[in-house]
Amino acid sequence: MPEAGFDAPPRAFVRTLLRRGTPAEPLEPDDDEGDLTAVGDATLARAARYWVVVPLAYRIAAFIKVFIGFTAANGSLGLGPVLAATVFAVAANSAAAVWLLRTGGLRARSTGRALALDLAVGVALNFAVAATAPAAVQPFAVDVSWTWLVGTVAMWAGTSGVPSALWLFAAALPLRSALTLAGGLPLDHQLALTRSVGCMVALAVAIVLAAGILILLGVGTRFALDIGLRRGREAERRRTRRIMHDSVLQTLEALAISAPGDDAQAVARLKELRSIAKAEAGELRRKITEPVESGSTRGFAVELADVATEMTRDGLRTQLVAADFADDDKLSQDRRTAMCEAVREALRNTVKHSGTKQVVLRVEERDGGIAVVARDQGQGFDVRDRPPGFGISQSIKARLAEVGGHGTVDSQPGRGTRVTLWVPS
Structure with missing residues (x-):
């Protein structure tokens, strides 16, 4: 994502994030090159590894919420498939969230496979609920299983960009119609039409919220890195000033001291100053060439x-x-x-x-x-x-x-x- 670096205007940076999502691979930049673009992308990529935890957490809470709403409105009618879908969704998403947090987040090499698997599970879960729920409550039952796809769209928006999420939104239109037919209802069924509109609105809201979170994540990382770089430069300036004060300046002050008038004393003083200058030169060389993290036994x-x-x-x-x-x-x-x-x-x-x-x-x-x-x-x-x-x-x-x-x-x-x-x- 080169055009999203720290030299790019903020608007261009935000547009790139929305179009492509977060960086795919957090490559380690070469510190000697001072490539702020690479530093920014790598830092953002590390933070983005945990992006999918947000949709997973949403699913866990939302499935429980919509299940309670379904049972309050419909009682025990259609409870079996809806309960099974809720239990499966909460368990699967909880396990996925724990796995991601323990393994350091979603890595670039597995992102595509993970998103494809997640989408396939969501589609299969919706068809299972749509085909097994009683026709009288089928649209409400699909509302529950549709929660999975809301999280899927948010994942795609964050990792692949808003255009990818919009393609999924477009594909959801025929999918929602297919779910209605799978339950034995006609496409012009009033309740099915009403609930289908609600499902599509939920997907649109997920895309908007995902875009907002993505912008906050990217811009926040950018600002944090900028602050860190400024503090780092200031610390390096202080370190350089200290080195100059503690070594070079001390030597210069010693050299500025007048030598005694006696020739023998002057020669001895000159020899002493040369020894001091040589020692300070060695110390200064050690300080500017030693590794940043050096240990001592x-x-x-x-x-x-x-x-x-x-x-x-x-x-x-x-x-x-x-x-x-x-x-x-x-x-x-x-x-x-x-x-x-x-x-x-x-x-x-x-x-x-x-x-x-x-x-x-x-x-x-x-x-x-x-x-x-x-x-x-x-x-x-x-x-x-x-x-x-x-x-x-x-x-x-x-x-x-x-x-x-x-x-x-x-x-x-x-x-x-x-x-x-x-x-x-």
């Missing part, structure tokens, strides 16, 4: 130790305290990564702003999650007078919030700084 405490070791090149001595922490892979990879990156940013802030080269890093289980507390005895600052910069607001707080956690910064002038990071386990 190492413990969380070991990863924190790696972060602390990395900061030693900036002269920061970190004491890691994890004696009371049982590292048994309680955190998901996303939360482990977010926590380590937030810890790295907190330690960098210590190096740049605290005036001290020592920090205590404690990891513990707390409040149903994992907490890491970075505490230094540096010069501190007044958190009320200094608004949080990008590092605190984005690299720490926003990053943890994305995985369900939070971060807080407590500091007072002359009394050091405590950064508390927490994520649920």
